Amino acid sequence: MTAEIDSEIRQLFATPLVQMRLAGCEGLLRDLRETIVQRSQGDAGVGHSNRGGWQSKDDLLSWGGEAATQIFRVIRAAIDRITMVYTADGLARQTLPWKVNAWANINRSGHANDVHCHPGSFWSGCFYVDDGGIGGREGMGGAIEFYDPRGPLPMAYNPLLKMAIKGCVSAGLGERVLPETGKLLIFPSWLTHSVQSYDGDGIRISVAFNFSV
Template identity: 35%
Template sequence: MAKELEINVRPIFSTPLLVFTIPDYERINQALRRAILEREASTPAYADYEVVGWSSPHDLSILEWAGPALKGLFDPVIQVATQVTEFSERAPDRSGSRPDWQLVEAWANVQRKGGSNAAHPHPGTFWSGVYYVDVGDISSDGKCGGDLLLFDPRGCLPRMLAPYLRYSMPELHDAGRNISFMPAAGECVMFPGWLFHAVGTYAGKAPRISVAFNLDPVIRK
């Protein structure tokens, strides 16, 4: 067998997936869980045809009824967005500096047995994310479902010609596939708003509770 050539593999067009734990999440989750379940019991679900389950309106009304616990949630979310984003060379007077961020939408989700969320992006927003208040039931074999699915933005193109092949580099094994993320209570996941994502069908008995949100930069002239 011929000696293998030395190859410099450079994965390109990376997509950021940010995963972090919110400080003091036990206290935040206790208050949020109570507020969200009370809201679910007293208010019809928002008419979101992508969702099988209960969802509050996709606006900022959650700030009015969910109480001060949300401040402890969104302050670190804004901090993370600031840490990982900067102005590009297209803004030469600000290049390398970091923008300020604003919460433009936030809503609660409750998934019970059979709940899911169809694949969709969040158009018109820079960062999107979801915070897990209560993950309900999670089984070691994954049969409870309800995981977050993130889809390759290149679609299925890397797998269309020869779906039985894959790139031999481990960091490229996800090309053309979706990535499954199993949440934990207190974890927050952020990703670009243009990234298609979904929630698999949940089979657990205990409710899975989350808060989704969108962030946009504050534009200053």
């Protein structure tokens, strides 16, 4: 008798990465791009995880204008949909009083961001105002890379052995997402990530954010 593998494979302790398109926001993204570039010309910026490039303070919503206000209205609605709260009647969705801080990033050729996470918040994310010509394709760098929160443990026994299960092949490693203008990413704030060196000739502009209560 040959034992059969059970057809049900559960994915325990999943780490979500939400990917969306900011559909219909092309004009808003163009306006926000112009605002960010102008801001960078008269503002020294700050230095956190960035290696080169320009990063604004986390007060983008105070100077990003109507474009930022409308885009974050969409993001807030999306985050409300993926969040639940324990109540007396069990888990329920609510419109939460989120505290939001956001900042702009401009990376030119050779600029990158070191490995970091976003402590002090629940959801974090970013969206691409201008992908710098990457368009979701390989060859120009600039990808955001997320790291397995279990660290190297899943591959510590033998790095050549892999789990032949969907979503598990990269256990102990990282997953990359290539920028595309208008792409929105949302992920748990504790998930460590970095940005690879951008190798294009344009400017790669993104907005990063935190949601906390």
